[in-house]
Amino acid sequence: MAQRTVLVTINQAPFGNIFYTEGLRAAVGITSGIDENIATVAYLGDGVYFTLHSVDRKDTERYMATLQKQGAKMLVERESLKERRIKERDVATEFQIIPRKELLKFVQAADFVIDF
Amino acid sequence: MANLYLINKTYGENGLKLARLDADAEVVLIQDGVYIDARDFVGSKTKIYVLRHDVEKRGLEDRVRQDVKLIDYGQFVDLIVQNKVINFA
Numbered sequence: 052m053a054q055r056t057v058l059v060t061i062n063q064a065p066f067g068n069i070f071y072t073e074g075l076r077a078a079v080g081i082t083s084g085i086d087e088n089i090a091t092v093a094y095l096g097d098g099v100y101f102t103l104h105s106v107d108r109k110d111t112e113r114y115m116a117t118l119q120k121q122g123a124k125m126l127v128e129r130e131s132l133k134e135r136r137i138k139e140r141d142v143a144t145e146f147q148i149i150p151r152k153e154l155l156k157f158v159q160a161a162d163f164v165i166d167f
Numbered sequence: 168m169a170n171l172y173l174i175n176k177t178y179g180e181n182g183l184k185l186a187r188l189d190a191d192a193e194v195v196l197i198q199d200g201v202y203i204d205a206r207d208f209v210g211s212k213t214k215i216y217v218l219r220h221d222v223e224k225r226g227l228e229d230r231v232r233q234d235v236k237l238i239d240y241g242q243f244v245d246l247i248v249q250n251k252v253i254n255f256a
Contacts, residue, residue, distance in 0.1 A: 060255070151184060158189070163252075164252070165254060
């Protein structure tokens with residue numbers, strides 16, 4: 052198997068579901084193994100609530116740390132923030148805010164797109 | 168090869184907003200995604216398919232727009248195999 056590029060989108064807000072954490076767990080899994088696949092995580096829709104700097108991320112901090120160590124990009128869709136009247140300054144610094152047009156380029160470039 | 172957006176209700180609108188910007192997008196509505204009027208999101212040139220089984224199960228046959236193509240599972244599999252799947256389902 053060759054190295055693959057995988058985009059993981061996280062679409063649901065924390066908490067009360069497993070998607071915000073399972074998506075990150077999957078992303079960690081994607082980067083593991085001999086192929087060292089390239090994982091990118093993108094938050095859109097209600098998923099962007101996870102990126103607020105005031106959110107309790109204790110249960111996912113090890114996933115986040117592993118992904119950062121692997122150089123995985125953590126993206127947030129600007130339009131989703133705007134639609135929810137979330138100020139960009141309220142997003143934690145480990146996340147990169149990009150416009151939808153830019154996110155589409157990641158979608159098009161990825162070998163696989165997986166949603167959570 | 169198109170970018171085939173698989174859309175259900177839960178967060179399908181997130182995918183449709185991306186599909187609107189994607190010149191190579193085709194859309195398949197599945198499960199409760201058949202309740203979404205995808206044409207509200209994407210332009211008239213974008214092909215939209217809807218899974219016949221999911222439409223019939225919900226009694227929505229009369230509500231399917233003329234510019235949306237009903238497909239069966241076999242055709243759905245063909246689309247998945249022939250295109251790049253962007254999953255929002």
